[in-house]
Amino acid sequence: DQQVKQNSPSLSVQEGRISILNCDYTNSMFDYFLWYKKYPAEGPTFLISISSIKDKNEDGRFTVFLNKSAKHLSLHIVPSQPGDSAVYFCAASGMDFNKFYFGSGTKLNVKP
């Protein structure tokens, strides 16, 4: 049972434009959401997180939006850069932080 879903396996964006990566979840008990970036043959690197008490968190070029009623979150990258090309995973956890559920990832390709 996939509790966190990333329905787009890939996304291609022109350099300088906005990249929007989407993530849906089914468990209303999730309280903490994260985005990770992963390059081939490396472990995921934490990017940005948001708790359920917020609907937006911004860190430089990265902004995460959370819509609790729709059980949807998104990661906006603006402006996109070729170095952003990687696989992006969203993840969710309850307040106990004992278990994190990951989406299947979206491969972002930023074209120069």
Next chain:
Amino acid sequence: GAVVSQHPSWVICKSGTSVKIECRSLDFQATTMFWYRQFPKQSLMLMATSNEGSKATYEQGVEKDKFLINHASLTLSTLTVTSAHPEDSSFYICSALTDTGWNQPQHFGDGTRLSIL
């Protein structure tokens, strides 16, 4: 930032061999460590959660006798794949939590690619 070291990064061995993967938190004490398995083009699938000094909690469908986890200290957890077979070939990744407060993401190792011949 918090660094997690995973070793080895790649191992190739014969069927029937047992393989040990180490996960170390280099500059912090990890209260909790996670072990994941990733198949190509798929999500990170949690295998087990381990807390220092206690038995690991395995996810449904993960054989605890097959995948032995030892979390003997706050900086080291090991995963041993016993009597590995080709179907165990996969990418295994560990992660560690510094504590369970808010905004404490997992810190991941770089993973171990396990290939069983």
